[in-house]
Amino acid sequence: MAKKKIETQTIVWKETVTIENTPEKTQELQAAFDSSKEVLLDISELTDIDITGIQLLIAAQKEATLRKNTFKIIGHIPPSVMECFQSIGIPVDKVAGGEQFSSNILETISSGEHNA
Amino acid sequence: MLEQINEVFFEEANELLESLEGMLLSLEEDPEDKEIISAIFRIMHTIKGSSGMFGFEAISKFTHEIEGAFDMVRNGIVPVSAQLINLTLASRDHILKMLKGDDSEQMKEQSLRIIDAFKQLTAPYRSGTAVKNETKERAKTTDEHTEKQTTWRISFTPSETILCNGTRPTLIIKELSEMGTATVLLFYQNVPPLSQYDPQLCYLSWDIILTTTHSKNDIEDAFIFIDEQSTVRIEQIDLSLIENRKIGEILIERKAISKKDLDLVLNQQKKVGEILLEKKLISKENLQSALAEQTHIKSVACAEKANADKTVEQAAGAGAQQSIRVNSEKLDQLIDLVGELVTFNARLGQLSQKMNNSMLLTLGEQSERLILSLRDTAMDMRMLPIGTIFTRFRRLVHDLASDLHKNIELVTEGAETELDKTVIEKLNDPLIHMIRNSVDHGIEMPEERIAAGKNPQGTVKLIAQHAGAFVLITISDDGAGLNKERIYNKAIERGLITPGTELSDTEIYEMIFLPGFSTSANVTAVSGRGVGMDVVKKDITTLGGTVSIETNPGKGSNFILKIPLTLAIIEGMMVQIGNAKYVIPLTNVEECLEFNPEYEKDGSVCSHIEARGQFLPYINLRTYFEITDPIPTSQQVVIVNDQDSKLGIVVDHVIGNHQTVIKPLGTLYKNIQGLSGATILGDGTVALILDIFKLSEVIRKTDSAV
Numbered sequence: 090m091a092k093k094k095i096e097t098q099t100i101v102w103k104e105t106v107t108i109e110n111t112p113e114k115t116q117e118l119q120a121a122f123d124s125s126k127e128v129l130l131d132i133s134e135l136t137d138i139d140i141t142g143i144q145l146l147i148a149a150q151k152e153a154t155l156r157k158n159t160f161k162i163i164g165h166i167p168p169s170v171m172e173c174f175q176s177i178g179i180p181v182d183k184v185a186g187g188e189q190f191s192s193n194i195l196e197t198i199s200s201g202e203h204n205a
Numbered sequence: 206m207l208e209q210i211n212e213v214f215f216e217e218a219n220e221l222l223e224s225l226e227g228m229l230l231s232l233e234e235d236p237e238d239k240e241i242i243s244a245i246f247r248i249m250h251t252i253k254g255s256s257g258m259f260g261f262e263a264i265s266k267f268t269h270e271i272e273g274a275f276d277m278v279r280n281g282i283v284p285v286s287a288q289l290i291n292l293t294l295a296s297r298d299h300i301l302k303m304l305k306g307d308d309s310e311q312m313k314e315q316s317l318r319i320i321d322a323f324k325q326l327t328a329p330y331r332s333g334t335a336v337k338n339e340t341k342e343r344a345k346t347t348d349e350h351t352e353k354q355t356t357w358r359i360s361f362t363p364s365e366t367i368l369c370n371g372t373r374p375t376l377i378i379k380e381l382s383e384m385g386t387a388t389v390l391l392f393y394q395n396v397p398p399l400s401q402y403d404p405q406l407c408y409l410s411w412d413i414i415l416t417t418t419h420s421k422n423d424i425e426d427a428f429i430f431i432d433e434q435s436t437v438r439i440e441q442i443d444l445s446l447i448e449n450r451k452i453g454e455i456l457i458e459r460k461a462i463s464k465k466d467l468d469l470v471l472n473q474q475k476k477v478g479e480i481l482l483e484k485k486l487i488s489k490e491n492l493q494s495a496l497a498e499q500t501h502i503k504s505v506a507c508a509e510k511a512n513a514d515k516t517v518e519q520a521a522g523a524g525a526q527q528s529i530r531v532n533s534e535k536l537d538q539l540i541d542l543v544g545e546l547v548t549f550n551a552r553l554g555q556l557s558q559k560m561n562n563s564m565l566l567t568l569g570e571q572s573e574r575l576i577l578s579l580r581d582t583a584m585d586m587r588m589l590p591i592g593t594i595f596t597r598f599r600r601l602v603h604d605l606a607s608d609l610h611k612n613i614e615l616v617t618e619g620a621e622t623e624l625d626k627t628v629i630e631k632l633n634d635p636l637i638h639m640i641r642n643s644v645d646h647g648i649e650m651p652e653e654r655i656a657a658g659k660n661p662q663g664t665v666k667l668i669a670q671h672a673g674a675f676v677l678i679t680i681s682d683d684g685a686g687l688n689k690e691r692i693y694n695k696a697i698e699r700g701l702i703t704p705g706t707e708l709s710d711t712e713i714y715e716m717i718f719l720p721g722f723s724t725s726a727n728v729t730a731v732s733g734r735g736v737g738m739d740v741v742k743k744d745i746t747t748l749g750g751t752v753s754i755e756t757n758p759g760k761g762s763n764f765i766l767k768i769p770l771t772l773a774i775i776e777g778m779m780v781q782i783g784n785a786k787y788v789i790p791l792t793n794v795e796e797c798l799e800f801n802p803e804y805e806k807d808g809s810v811c812s813h814i815e816a817r818g819q820f821l822p823y824i825n826l827r828t829y830f831e832i833t834d835p836i837p838t839s840q841q842v843v844i845v846n847d848q849d850s851k852l853g854i855v856v857d858h859v860i861g862n863h864q865t866v867i868k869p870l871g872t873l874y875k876n877i878q879g880l881s882g883a884t885i886l887g888d889g890t891v892a893l894i895l896d897i898f899k900l901s902e903v904i905r906k907t908d909s910a911v
Contacts, residue, residue: 108368111404119399140375141368141404144396152399176379178391178411 098125099163103134106142114142118149126158133164138173214259216530218304221248225297227596229290230603234614236285245293246275252300263316264303270320271296274327282330291607292322294600354385354416356442356502357424362410364434369405372430378411380427385417388501414442414501442502456495533626536587543576543583544774544866550576551864551887577864580774589629591669591676592620597633598640602665605644612651612662613644619669624676628768631748632678635741639680639764640665642738647684647762657759659683675750675792676770681763687756692716714754718742746898749790749881751847777865777884779892780843780856782826783834786892788865788884789854793845793897797859800840814853816844822904823853826895829879829903847901854900867894878903 098121106114121128128149132138146162153160166174225248232241249272257265271293277283296319302312359381363374378389390412397408415424421439428437550573557565595617606613624632648654648663655661668679689710696702696716720739745752749769756762769775769792777788778797798816813820823842826832842853867882870893874880881896 108405115399115402115404122399139373140407140409144393144408145399145402145404147393147396148399148402151396152402155398173375176382176389177375177409178378178389 096125097127097129099129099131101131101134105137106135106145107137107139108141111141111145115145115148118145118152122149122152122156122158122160128153128158128160130160130162131164132162132166132170135167135170138170140177143174143177143179211259214255215304217255218252219301221252222297222301222304223596224248226294226600229293229297230596230599232285233287233290233603239279242275242279242285246272246279249275261303263308263313264300267296267303267316267320268300270323274323277327277330283327286326289326292319292326294603295319296323354418356414356416357421358438358440358442358498359413359415359424360411360436360438360440361413361428362436363407364432365406365408367407367432367435370432372432374407374409374411377427377431378413381413381415381424384419384423384427385415386501386504387416388414388497390414390497412498414498416501442498456492531586536583536626539583540587540774543580546576547580547774547864547866548885548887552889553887555887580864584625584774587626588623589626590621591624591629591632591678592617592622594629594633594636595620595667595669598636598667601637601640602644605641609645610650611644611648613648613665614662615640615665615667617667622669622671622676623770624669624768625770628748628770631744632766632768635744635766636667636678636680638738638741640667643680643682643684643762643764647682647686649685653685672767676768678766678768679763680766681761683761686758686760686762687714687717687754688758689713711754714756717754718752749898751898775865775867777863777894778843779860779863780841780854780858781860782830782857783832785832786860786886786890787826787856788863788892788894789843789845790865790894790897791862793847795844795846795851798842798844798853800842800855814842816842816851816853819851821851821853823855824900824904825855827855827857829900845897847897850901852897852901852904854895854897863892865892865894 100117100121102114118128118130130146130149149160152158225245228241228245228248232238232245235241249268253265253268253272256262256268274283274289275293278285278289283289299312299315299319303316361374361377363372367374381387382389392410392412393408395408395410396402417424421441424439425437428435431437550569553569553572557569599615599617602613602615605611643665648665649657649659651661654663664683666679666681668677668681670677670679692713693702693708693716696713696719697704701716701719702708717738718741742752745766745768751767753765753767754762755765776791778791778794780787780789796816801814814823815821821844827836837857840855840857841859842855843859844851844853846852863884865884868884870877870880870883879896879899880893881899882894883891884894886892
C-alpha cells in the first residue's frame with residue numbers, strides 16, 4: 090500500500106444525495122480513500138438521501154474494511170435522513186445517541202460478505 | 206354461596222337487559238348499524254349462556270330462539286324492521302319477568318307466542334339452507350379479513366436495474382410498513398466495495414415481516430409497479446405455532462437450513478443461532494433476519510394477547526367504564542361518616558382557635574384540607590351520569606308514542622351530566638310525568654302537525670346541563686304549547702280564581718302545578734287525570750329545586766327543572782339570631798348589608814329595604830321565628846335570590862362560611878315553614894337550615910295580603 094500524504098480527510102454532504110448526484114459523490118469518496126488513511130463524512134446538513142446514497146455509505150464502509158482504512162460518519166444525523174435509514178431497515182437507533190455513525194453500525198456488512 | 210352466585214347472575218342479566226333496551230332503540234334509529242346488531246346478539250348469547258349455567262333452563266331456551274333470529278339479522282339474512290325491534294323489546298320484558306321468578310302457565314304460553322312470532326318473522330328468509338350457509342360462510346371470511354391479523358413474510362429482492370426505470374423500493378417498503386406492524390430487515394451483503402460500486406444499480410434486498418389486517422392481495426398490490434426481474438415472495442407465517450417457536454424452526458421454514466443440519470447442531474450446548482453461524486450453515490444475515498422475525502412475532506403475540514385481554518375486559522364491562530360494584534348503602538354510610546368528620550373537624554377548628562396553639566392550628570388546618578378533599582371524593586363517588594335514567598325514557602317515549610299513534614323522537618343531550626345518586630333517583634318520577642305530559646298533551650297527532658305545517662314527527666328533547674351548583678334539566682317539545690285561555694277558563698271552572706281576575710302569563714302557566722288541574726279534554730291511559738304536575742312541583746321542591754315553564758303557542762313548551770347537584774353536604778353561610786344559629790345555602794346568597802331599620806314598620810314581619818337603589822322585600826327572622834332575645838344594636842341583612850326574585854333576610858349578624866352536613870328534621874318539624882333541615886355544629890349545638898324558597902313564598906303571601 091502506498092504511503093498516505095493526508096491522514097484524515099473530511100467530506101461534507103449537503104442537501105441531497107440521490108441517484109442524480111451519486112456518481113459524483115462516489116468519485117469524491119473514491120478520491121478521498123485514495124489519498125487518506127481516515128475518511129470522515131459529515132452528513133449533518135443533508136436533507137434527503139435515497140437508496141443509492143445509502144448503498145454508497147455501505148460501499149464506502151466495505152471499501153474501508155478492504156483497505157483497512159477508517160470510514161466514519163460524523164455530525165448529528167438529521168431527522169429526515171434518520172427516517173430514511175429506519176424505513177429501509179438500518180437500525181439507526183443504535184447510533185442515534187452517539188455522535189458518530191461509525192463503523193459499528195455497518196459491521197455486519199463486512200462479516201456478512203464472508204458468507205455471502 | 207349459591208345465593209350469592211345467583212345474585213351476580215341476576216345483576217348481570219338485569220344490566221344486560223337494560224343496555225339491550227337502549228341498543229334496540231338505537232337500532233330503530235339506525236337499522237344499518239352492524240355494531241349494535243352484533244352487540245344485541247352478544248347480549249342474547251351471554252344471557253343464554255349464563256342462564257343455562259345457573260339452571261334457568263326456561264330463560265336459556267327462550268333466549269336461544271332470539272339469539273338464533275339475531276344471528277340471521279347479523280348475517281344480513283333477516284332485515285331489521287320495526288316489527289323485529291318491538292318483538293325483541295317484548296322478549297326483553299319477558300325475560301325480565303322470567304328472571305323475577307314468574308313461571309306460571311301464562312308465562313310459558315307467552316314464551317311460546319313470542320318464539321312463534323320470531324319464527325314467523327324469520328320464516329320467509331329461512332328457505333334454502335344452502336344459500337344461508339354460504340352467506341354465513343362468506344360473512345365469516347369477510348369478518349376474518351377485517352378483524353383478524355395475519356403475519357406475512359415478504360421477501361423482496363429488486364432487480365439491479367430497478368432504479369433505472371424510476372421505481373423507488375423505499376416507497377414500496379414504506380407502503381407495506383403502513384399496512385400494520387412491520388419489521389424491515391435489510392440485506393446489504395451484495396453491495397460491492399466503493400471501487401466496484403455502480404451508483405445506478407440496486408444491490409439491496411429486504412425481508413419484511415408484516416402483521417396486518419390486509420389481505421395478500423393488498424400486499425401484492427404494493428409491488429404492482431416493479432419490473433419482471435425483481436422477485437417477491439409472500440408467505441404466511443403460521444401464528445398458531447408461535448408459542449414455542451425456536452429459531453431453528455424458523456430457519457427450517459425459511460429453507461435456510463434443513464432439519465437434519467439443525468438436529469446435528471442442536472446436540473451442542475451453544476445457542477443454536479451462534480452454532481449455525483459458526484458452522485457456516487447460515488449467513489449472519491439469515492440469522493439476523495430470523496432473530497428479527499422471532500422478535501417481531503413475539504411482540505405481535507404479546508400485543509394480540511393484551512388486545513384479547515382488553516376485549517374480554519370490555520365485554521365484561523358491557524361498554525361501561527372500569528368500575529366495581531358497591532352497595533349504595535355503603536356509599537351512603539361513607540357520606541355520613543365524612544359528614545361526621547366535617548363536623549368533628551369544625552370542633553377541632555373551634556378548639557384550636559380558642560387555645561390559640563399554633564401547632565394545634567396547623568394540624569387543624571391540615572386535617573381540614575384532607576377532610577375537604579375526602580369529602581369531594583366521597584361526593585364524587587355518588588355522582589352518576591344522568592344518562593342512566595335517560596335510557597328508560599327512550600323506552601317510555603317509544604311505547605307511549607305507539608300507544609297514542611303518534612310519531613315522536615326523543616332527543617337527549619348532556620347524558621354525561623353528573624348528579625348525586627339520590628337526586629337522580631328522586632328525579633325519575635317527576636321526569637316520567639313531564640315526559641308523559643309532553644308526549645300526550647304537547648305533541649299533536651301527525652295529521653294536526655301536517656295541517657299546522659310541521660314535521661309529522663314530533664320531537665321531545667331532554668337536555669341536562671350544568672349551571673353552577675345546579676343542574677338544569679329541560680324537557681321541551683315542539684308541540685302546540687300551553688293554551689293560556691283554556692287554563693284560565695279551567696281555573697275559573699274549578700273555582701280557583703274568580704272571573705275577571707287579571708293574571709300574568711306566568712301566573713296562568715303556574716296554575717297547571719295546582720293539584721287536580723288538567724285541561725286535557727279527555728282522560729287517557731297516559732295522562733290527563735290531573736295528578737302529576739302538582740306532584741312534580743312538590744318532588745322538585747323537596748329536592749331544593751324549581752320548575753319553570755316557557756311556552757310558545759304553536760311552537761312548543763319547555764319545562765325547566767333546576768336541581769341542586771347534591772343533597773348531602775352544602776356550602777352554607779352561618780348567621781345568628783339571638784342565641785340560635787341558622788344556615789343559608791351559599792348558592793342563594795347574593796350579598797350581606799348593614800340593616801338600616803329606619804324603614805322598618807314596627808312589628809311587621811315583612812317589609813321593604815333599599816339595597817343598591819333597588820327596593821327589596823325582606824323578612825325579619827327575629828319576628829318571624831318569634832325570638833324574644835334582646836335586639837343587638839346593629840343588625841345585618843343577607844340578600845338572597847330564589848331564582849325568580851331577590852329578598853332580604855334580616856339577622857342579628859353574619860358569622861361566615863360553613864360546611865353544612867344536612868340532617869333531616871324529624872316529623873315534628875314537618876309543618877314549620879321556612880326550614881329545610883338542620884346541621885350539627887362543632888360545639889355540638891344544632892343550627893337550622895333556612896328554606897329560602899319557602900321564606901320567599903311567605904313574603905309574597907304577606908305582600909298580597911297587605
